[in-house]
Amino acid sequence: MIPPASRSISRFSQGLFKGKHPRSLDPTILTSILHHSLSTSHRTLSHQAPPPSIDVSRLVVKTTNAPRAKLPASELKFGQTFTDHMLVVKWSKADGWKAPEIKPYGDLRVDPSASVFHYATCLFEGMKAYKSRDGQIRLFRPEMNMARMNESARRLAFPSLDADRVVELIKALVKLEGEWIPTEAGHSLYIRPTIIGSGPGLGVGPPTELTLFVICSPVGPYYRTGFKPISLLASSKYCRAWPGGSGAFKLGANYPTGFLPQMEANQDGYQQILWLFGENDHLTEVGTMNLFVTLEDESGMIEVVTPPLDDKILPGVTRHSVLELLRSHLDGSQRLDGLPDKFLLSERPITMIEMVEKSQSGRLKEVFGTGTAAIVSSVERIGYKGKDMQIPVGPAGLGTFANVIQQEILGRQTGEIPSDWAVVL
Structure with missing residues (x-):
C-alpha cells in the first residue's frame, strides 16, 4: 500500500513529467517543488478538523416497539418488503461523521432544497446476506462492495469511507434483523447502503451535508420467471x-x-x-x-x-x-x-x-x-x-x-x- 504522501508525489510527478524526460529537470528544483507540495498538503490537512472515519464505538441502537409483519417467503417481491430497522449516519463538512444510529425503519427528514433532489447526488450499493440451515448468517464479499462505494464517492466528490467500519455497522444491523432473513432456496436479505446529498441549498457543487443510510429487504428470486431464460x-x-x-x-x-x-x-x-x-x-x-x-x-x-x-x-x-x-x-x-x-x-x-x-x-x-x-x-x-x-x-x-x-x-x-x-x- 502506497502511503498518502507518496501517492501525492506520484500523482504530482506524473503530471509534471507528462511529455518530458525526468532528467531534463534539475534535481534541486524538483526537490524544492515536492517539498512545497507536501508542506501545502500538510497545511490543507491540518485545517480539516472533522474526523475522517466513522466511530463505530459511538453506535446508538434504538429498537422498534412495533415490529412489522413478516410475509411468507413465497409472497416476497424484490424490494417491496423492508425490515424493522435501518442504519443512519450523518456527515457535514464542518463536523465530519457523526454518531451512527440504528433505529426503527422510517422516513428520512431531508430539506426540499437538498442536492439529491435537484442534482442527483446519490450513490448506492447492493449486497446480500444469507442464512444457512444451521442458522449462521453470511455476507458475500462485502469488502468489494465497500471498495466500489468509495470509488462512487470519489466520482461525486464525497468524502471517502473507512470500509471496515462501515462493514461492522452493516453487520450490526443484519444481526439485529436476523429473523428477517429467509432460509428458502434462492432467498436472501438484500442490503442497500446509500449515500445522498442531504444538506439545504441549491448551489451547484459538492454537498456540505450527507446522509449514509442502510435498509434491508428480504427477497426471493429477482425475476418472476425464476431461472427461465x-x-x-x-x-x-x-x-x-x-x-x-x-x-x-x-x-x-x-x-x-x-x-x-x-x-x-x-x-x-x-x-x-x-x-x-x-x-x-x-x-x-x-x-x-x-x-x-x-x-x-x-x-x-x-x-x-x-x-x-x-x-x-x-x-x-x-x-x-x-x-x-x-x-x-x-x-x-x-x-x-x-x-x-x-x-x-x-x-x-x-x-x-x-x-x-x-x-x-x-x-x-x-x-x-x-x-x-x-x-x-x-x-x-x-x-x-x-x-x-x-x-x-x-x-x-x-x-x-x-x-x-x-x-x-x-x-x-x-x-x-x-x-x-x-x-x-
Missing part, C-alpha cells in the same frame, strides 16, 4: 454510458435513463435491453447486469468472453467472482464440475457483427448476465435490427457455464461450499 433487445438507439462519463460507478443517476428503453423493449416483446455502444455496436451490459458470452471457434475451442472494464462498464462483484472461479478452474487450483477442462477466458471487446456471425454458424453457445440481485440470468433470444437470434440453453433454463457458475456462487453465499468470500457474522 430471458430475452434481450439489442439497441443503439439509447446510450447507457459513454467515455468519460459515470457508467463505471454505481450512481443513482445512471438508472432512470434506462426506464424508457426498458419500457420500449417490453412493448416489443423483450424483457431486457442489451446495451450497445459505438459505430460497431459493441456489447456493454445486459439491463443492469454484466455480460458474458460463450463462443466456439472453428477448431471447436470454447471461448468465454466478457467486455473489458472501462468507463462504460460497472465493475460488478459477481462479474469479478465469475472470472476468479473460471481462472481457478483453468489453472487447476479449483476444478469446477461440469465445465470443459480447457477453454479460453477473455476480457475483450465483442461486437454485434461477431455475434451475428457466430449465431449464423451455430457457434454462439451461451449468453448470460451476472449481478448481485439475480446472480446469473441466461439469455435465450436477442433481437437485433428486426431479427431474432436464438441462444441455446439447457433444460433447466441455464446454459452449461451459467448453471455451474450459479451453483458455485450460491454455494459460497450460503456456506454449502466453504469459502473466504462469505463473511460469517
